[in-house]
Amino acid sequence: MKNKILSIISVLLFALPLSAQVQQGYVKTLGRPGASGKPLQGVTIRVRGVMNALISDANGSFKIQAIGKKDGDALIINSINKNGYELKDKEIVGRSLVFSSRVPIQLVMVSSSQLAADKKRIEDNAYKVAENNYKKKVAELEKQKKQKELSAKDYETQLQELEARYENYMALVGDMAERYALTDYDELDSIDIQINECIENGELDKADSLIHSVFDPTTVLQRNQEAKAEIAERMRIAQEAIDKALADKQQLEQNLEYATRLAQNCESLAADYLQQGMTEKARENYTHALELIRLISGEDSDDAKRLESIISSIPK
Secondary structure, eight states, rough: OOOHHHHHHHHHOOOOOOOEEEEEEEEOOOBBBBBBOOOOOOOEETTTOOOOOOEEHHHTTEOOOOOOOOTTTTEEEEEEOOOOEEEOOOOOOOOTEEEEEEOEEEEEEHHHHHHHHHHHHHHHHHHHHHHHHHHHHHHHHHHHHHHHHHHHHHHHHHHHHHHHHHHHHHHHHHHHHHHHHHHHHGGGOOOHHHHHHHHHHTTTHHHHHHHHHTTHHHHHHHHHHHHHHHEEEEEHHHHHHHHHHHHHHHHHHHHHHHHHHHHHHHHHHHHHHHTOOOHHHHHHHHHHHHHHHHHHOTTTTTHHHHHHHHHSSOOO
16 A cells, blocks of 8 residues: 555656656665665666666666656656666566656666575475475374264365365465565565564464564554554645646646646545545545546546546445
């Protein structure tokens, strides 16, 4: 949720037509247990519409100078490369980003050899723990069967269920290992870091205990209040940006591309208001989006009808 709101706010804050032409960027390595990510030099970044490739400096920094770009315009990175390294979020290549003179683009890369070693360690530990647990549970079933606590039929049923769970788990190990090996520890809070470290080390029982401690009522209340406060502040800033943009009626009428971006921003924020249970604010922003779509595409466009349907479905 936090990352989603950050993405939305970046679009909302910089939808306004400003004249800046420099997008700052930063490349860092993946944060690992006990070691924060470091600036990464020598990364080659190629941006659509920019003739020369960009190279990150000793501080991991790079600058995109795009003539004619203004805050809120689309920005597409065609490639990000450095020998011996892989991009954490590969989907960022080719994806439409938001050009901003205020918010830098952060890229995270991981050493290919480190990634392979981390994945192997996690997989080996996961296989070991899973096999030990499987053997223990089979032994328990055999003991119960021997002591007549289980019938032969129940024994076979539970054994088949255990084998199915074991096979399903083993099939997921590879994907799970890659996911945790690509976790950026710079983005985690202290509890999440502890849980991830336990999973990487195969200490699944300890991880399970920590997960349950996160759901202690007092802890949950505190974490939820902090998260909601942060989300509320970001949504407040987003709403201010939208209100300011909507006030510029002349710009909206003259620049339909700008109006289209603003309609998308209104709809994104409305969806988040709806998720937070703030129906009035959701309806207000969906209505703004509808007014803009009518300006752009007309009263009877498919998007206008879709938004009308959404608005009518919001409880009053």
